[in-house]
Amino acid sequence: xxxxxxxxxxxxxxxxxxxxxxxxxxxxxxxxxxxxxxxxxxxxxxxxxxxxxxxxxxxxxxxxxxxxxxxxxxxxxxxxxxxxxxxxxxxxxxxxxxxxxxxxxxxxxxxxxxxxxxxxxxxxxxxxxxxxxxxxxxxxxxxxxxxxxxxxxxxxxxxxxxxxxxxxxxxxxxxxxxxxxxxxxxxxxxxxxxxxxxxxxxxxxxxxxxxxxxxxxxxxxxxxxxxxxxxxxxxxxxxxxxxxxxxxxxxxxxxxxxxxxx
Amino acid sequence: xxxxxxxxxxxxxxxxxxxxxxxxxxxxxxxxxxxxxxxxxxxxxxxxxxxxxxxxxxxxxxxxxxxxxxxxxxxxxxxxxxxxxxxxxxxxxxxxxxxxxxxxxxxxxxxxxxxxxxxxxxxxxxxxxxxxxxxxxxxxxxxxxxxxxxxxxxxxxxxxxxxxxxxxxxxxxxxxxxxxxxxxxxxxxxxxxxxxxxxxxxxxxxxxxxxxxxxxxxxxxxxxxxxxxxxxxxxxxxxxxxxxxxxxxxxxxxxxxxxxxxxxxxxxxxxxxxxxxxxxxxxxxxxxxxxxxxxxxxxxxxxxxxxxxxxxxxxxxxxxxxxxxxxxxxxxxxxxx
Numbered sequence: 001x002x003x004x005x006x007x008x009x010x011x012x013x014x015x016x017x018x019x020x021x022x023x024x025x026x027x028x029x030x031x032x033x034x035x036x037x038x039x040x041x042x043x044x045x046x047x048x049x050x051x052x053x054x055x056x057x058x059x060x061x062x063x064x065x066x067x068x069x070x071x072x073x074x075x076x077x078x079x080x081x082x083x084x085x086x087x088x089x090x091x092x093x094x095x096x097x098x099x100x101x102x103x104x105x106x107x108x109x110x111x112x113x114x115x116x117x118x119x120x121x122x123x124x125x126x127x128x129x130x131x132x133x134x135x136x137x138x139x140x141x142x143x144x145x146x147x148x149x150x151x152x153x154x155x156x157x158x159x160x161x162x163x164x165x166x167x168x169x170x171x172x173x174x175x176x177x178x179x180x181x182x183x184x185x186x187x188x189x190x191x192x193x194x195x196x197x198x199x200x201x202x203x204x205x206x207x208x209x210x211x212x213x214x215x216x217x218x219x220x221x222x223x224x225x226x227x228x229x230x231x232x233x234x235x236x237x238x239x240x241x242x243x244x245x246x247x248x249x250x251x252x253x254x255x256x257x258x259x260x261x262x
Numbered sequence: 263x264x265x266x267x268x269x270x271x272x273x274x275x276x277x278x279x280x281x282x283x284x285x286x287x288x289x290x291x292x293x294x295x296x297x298x299x300x301x302x303x304x305x306x307x308x309x310x311x312x313x314x315x316x317x318x319x320x321x322x323x324x325x326x327x328x329x330x331x332x333x334x335x336x337x338x339x340x341x342x343x344x345x346x347x348x349x350x351x352x353x354x355x356x357x358x359x360x361x362x363x364x365x366x367x368x369x370x371x372x373x374x375x376x377x378x379x380x381x382x383x384x385x386x387x388x389x390x391x392x393x394x395x396x397x398x399x400x401x402x403x404x405x406x407x408x409x410x411x412x413x414x415x416x417x418x419x420x421x422x423x424x425x426x427x428x429x430x431x432x433x434x435x436x437x438x439x440x441x442x443x444x445x446x447x448x449x450x451x452x453x454x455x456x457x458x459x460x461x462x463x464x465x466x467x468x469x470x471x472x473x474x475x476x477x478x479x480x481x482x483x484x485x486x487x488x489x490x491x492x493x494x495x496x497x498x499x500x501x502x503x504x505x506x507x508x509x510x511x512x513x514x515x516x517x518x519x520x521x522x523x524x525x526x527x528x529x530x531x532x533x534x535x536x537x538x539x540x541x542x543x544x545x546x547x548x549x550x551x552x553x554x555x556x557x558x559x560x561x562x563x564x565x566x567x568x569x570x571x572x573x574x575x576x577x578x579x580x581x582x583x584x585x586x587x588x589x590x591x592x593x594x595x596x597x598x599x
Contacts, residue, residue, distance in 0.1 A: 018327055024469035150410055151379050155343045158327060175468045181408045191379075194407045194463075197298055197471050198373065199326045207469025224472045227303040229310065229322075229329035229372075240474055 002243050004254045007223055008039050010202050015131075017166045018158075020200035022173035022193070026208040027219035029170050030054070031247050033137060034062050036168060041073055046122055046132045048164070050115065052084040053138040065250035080122060082115060088145065108148050112156055119163050131165035140171045143188050150192035158199070169196060173205065201228050209244070216261075218247045221254070271520055274498045275508060277488060279516055281435060283312050284368060284398045289488065291389065291399040293433035297406045298462050299476040300441040305484070305502065306370060308517075309400060310337060313368045319361040321354060321369045325376045342371075347381055347388050354392065364396060372402040378425035379410050382418040386428050403429065405438075406463060433489075440483040442501065443475030446526060480504060483521055501527075 011019050023029035040047050051059065059081070060070050073079035122132050139157060142148050161167040171193055178193045180186040197203055205222045224240040246253045255261055280288045296302035313320045313336070320337040322329060328339050338357050342350050358367055369392060371377070378385055392399055409424060430436060441461075448458040460466070461473030481503035488496040499521035501507075507519040521527055551559070 014330060016327070016330055022469065022471060027469065149379075151376055155376075158343060161327065173469055173471055175466065178471065179463050179466075187408050187410055190408045191410045193471070194298065194404065195326075195375065198301070198404050198407065203472055205469055205471055207467065210467065222470070222472075222474070224474075224476060226301050227477050229303045229306050230331060239479075240472075240476070242474065 002241055002254060002256065004035060004252060007254065008036055010223060011036060011166065011168055015165055018161055018200045019168045019202040020196050021168060021170040021204045023170065023206045024172065024174045024208060027206040029206050030062060031252055032206065033135065033170060034066060035252065037135060038063065038066050038068050040133050041068065041078060045130050046078050046126060047135060048080045048118065048122060048132060049135045050082040050084055051137040052141040055083060055086060056081050077125060080118060082118065084111065108142065108146060108152065108156060115160055119160060123163065134160060134164045134167040136169045138170060138172065140189060140192060143192055144185060150188045150195065154192060154195055171196065201226055216246055217244050219245060221245050272511060274496065274520065275510055275516060277496060278486060278500055278518060279510060279514065281488065282308060283316060284318065287395060287398065289398065289435040290393050291433050292435040292437065293429055294400065294402045295405050295436065295438045296402060297404065298472045299444055300439040300482050301477055302402045302439055304482055305439065306372065306402065309368065319365055319367040321357055321367060323354065323369065323371045325373055347384055351388065351391060367397045368400060369397055370400045374401045374403045375407050382425045385425055386432050389432065436487045438485040440485060441476050441478055442481050442483050443478040445483045
């Protein structure tokens with residue numbers, strides 16, 4: 001039997017770990033993101049949360065259901081939110097983004113400057129023994145909306161990743177986005193997703209139930225590890241897993257196929 | 263005299279052992295083709311540890327995330343993300359000369375995809391500029407990352423061959439990696455003349471990037487193509503595991519074995535052999551017949567055998583009808599309604 005806690009534990013295996021979480025239209029990954037953030041915050045570490053899909057209010061509301069007040073953590077300088085979407089197409093105002101405010105520069109360079117400045121600020125204020133985690137939601141939006149090439153965006157993400165303790169990237173992996181290569185955007189998007197999957201050491205894929213919709217199952221979660229170039233022999237005993245999950249209001253059940261549930 | 267199969271086995275195992283240990287500069291440029299189903303990481307780790315054992319200088323030119331190697335002092339990691347070719351070759355030659363000129367070195371480029379996207383036309387020249395009698399190149403290429411279009415038509419025309427094609431011509435050894443679990447399942451399907459299953463992105467399931475059984479722990483399958491100087495090629499399939507699996511002449515012990523000699527591969531074959539011997543369905547009942555029952559069964563004359571004889575009861579097509587003795591369900595009033 002696998003619990004959600006065991007699955008989330010796979011994001012904390014080693015320093016410098018890059019994890020990838022993919023979702024599809026019918027199986028949204030927000031719940032996973034919030035469960036992960038609440039787990040990091042519960043250990044006393046710092047989260048830098050960059051979201052290209054949702055605003056701060058959405059995350060605040062969802063986290064409140066889990067019993068976590070993000071505003072408090074933000075005041076304690078444990079949680080930093082970067083709204084990558086709201087100001088994406090605004091005219092540049094010239095002012096730097098300070099902590100928590102939306103990014104207001106429409107170029108990747110501006111965004112990169114802002115994020116790098118924030119990481120710098122967080123790292124310099126970091127207490128002894130605590131770590132900085134980066135959670136990036138839907139950076140693939142920039143491929144579609146910003147017209148950046150997958151390689152440029154990937155290099156940018158990996159540059160950010162190099163500076164923090166561990167990174168989780170969440171992207172969309174609908175088959176229209178990962179297995180079509182007719183148009184330029186399709187190629188870039190597929191190239192971005194597969195390259196990231198090659199770089200990541202843990203890949204968590206959320207998808208809909210293969211057999212259709214069900215009232216008591218939200219979707220399927222598959223978690224696979226990729227072998228790494230490392231001097232340490234990787235421990236055995238972990239097999240790739242596939243479990244079902246059900247998202248209820250404020251709580252998530254994770255269970256195996258055919259398992260009896262209360 | 264050894265059997266030809268035995269000779270082939272020894273020869274090919276020695277060949278792979280020589281290639282992995284970079285002995286005699288056997289292959290100046292080795293291309294590893296990996297996919298999401300089987301990563302090249304275990305094989306690259308094998309190369310690195312053998313290079314360390316042979317006291318070679320190892321350069322890891324990383325175009326992605328840097329490898330996690332807290333305790334390897336023999337290896338220099340060069341971060342190559344976003345660097346131009348000029349800067350990159352300067353960095354590499356600086357690292358090589360600081361290790362000692364003329365010393366044997368292994369240069370690992372992983373992955374080559376970004377380079378092929380940014381400098382598609384210059385990649386072969388760049389790679390051959392790194393080659394020298396003392397260096398071996400090891401390039402990793404992800405086959406399932408679609409090549410993004412070049413920045414402009416002028417930089418790399420559409421009609422020019424894909425960078426992977428050029429690399430394929432250029433390489434002296436090409437190793438394609440496969441997941442052992444997937445190879446076994448494909449073989450099983452082939453033996454039943456069924457269509458081989460697809461994995462990962464080919465499955466066509468929305469949201470699946472990596473199939474189950476990918477990167478199976480314990481070992482991986484290598485499809486080797488080695489091009490000799492004479493132009494003749496050697497093709498062989500190997501299994502590279504984690505424990506010692508074969509002994510080579512000269513006393514060397516190796517972790518690899520020809521794929522066809524792997525126990526799991528052979529078990530599969532045995533199962534297929536067994537299937538040919540006709541076996542009835544399994545049940546707790548005795549479904550067979552004893553000799554006596556068989557004889558009794560053969561003696562029974564079925565009623566219609568009589569009818570088929572010409573002079574039998576039927577007498578050539580006559581309809582026999584024996585009315586029931588009593589017909590009592592006639593309803594006289596039926597017609598009156």
